[in-house]
Amino acid sequence: MQHANVLKQLYPPVSYNINGEQFIAQCEVDGAAYDRLQQRAEHVLAVIEPVTSDAMLADWERICGIKTDLSRPYQERVKRVIAQLNAVGGLSIPYFMRIAESIGYQIQIKEFSPLQNDLPNPGDIAQFRNAPRESLIFMWRVTVLNGDDNIVYFRAGESFAGEHLVEFGDPIIEEFFKDLKPAHTYCYFAYQ
Structure with a gap:
């Protein structure tokens, strides 16, 4: 005009x-x-909406307590902000499933109960070999049905000693759970 x-x-x-x-x-x-x-x-x-905020998305991230990482794609950062805004509270499994669905993920959550002899697969709990069975009561397996399982294989000449032979995961959903899960729980992820 x-x-x-x-x-x-x-x-x-x-x-x-x-x-x-x-x-x-x-x-x-x-x-x-x-x-x-x-x-x-x-x-x-x-800027009223995170999707259209462009360069001001960093302010949304700051307000939501998210560390700004400019190396990540814009849409991934927007999804993270929306997930944080939708996370008003709750600790139930249906709550986490609704939040994940609001950012486009379909998940299933399995909560294990060692008191009922319901434990994860032995390979999944190998890192907790020396832990008492009672401490495994607060373990969740989050199965991501439609995640972006970025698979990175160990390659000679490109990888370093000490790295895993295969690494995979979806950083959006995994960071979302790390930030919002109850502090006393341990989450591990499976991808389909």
Whole structure:
């Protein structure tokens, strides 16, 4: 919108020479300032939603307590902000399933009960070999049905000693659970 043209029409032609060189120059300077103001107002209006906030997404992340990582794709960052905004509270399995669904994931959660002899597969709990069985009562397996299982294989010349032979996972859903799960629980992930 050209505010300069609007400004020229606001002044009464009897009092001002609306075709004068200085008058037109002043209207163009003031109009350009109003044009910039209009653009900024539209930009600020777009920040109301994380999806359209562009460069201001970092402010959404700051408010939600999320560390800004500019190396991640924009859509991934937006999903993380939306998940954090939807996470108003709750500790139940249906709550976590609804939150995951709101950011586009279909998951299943299995809560194990060692007191009823319901334990994860031996390979899944190998890291807890020396832990008492009672401490495994707070373990969840989150099965991600439609995740982005980024598989990275160990390759000679590209990988280093000590790295796993295969690493996989979906950072969006895994970080979401790490941030929101109850502090006393341990979550591990399976992908289908």
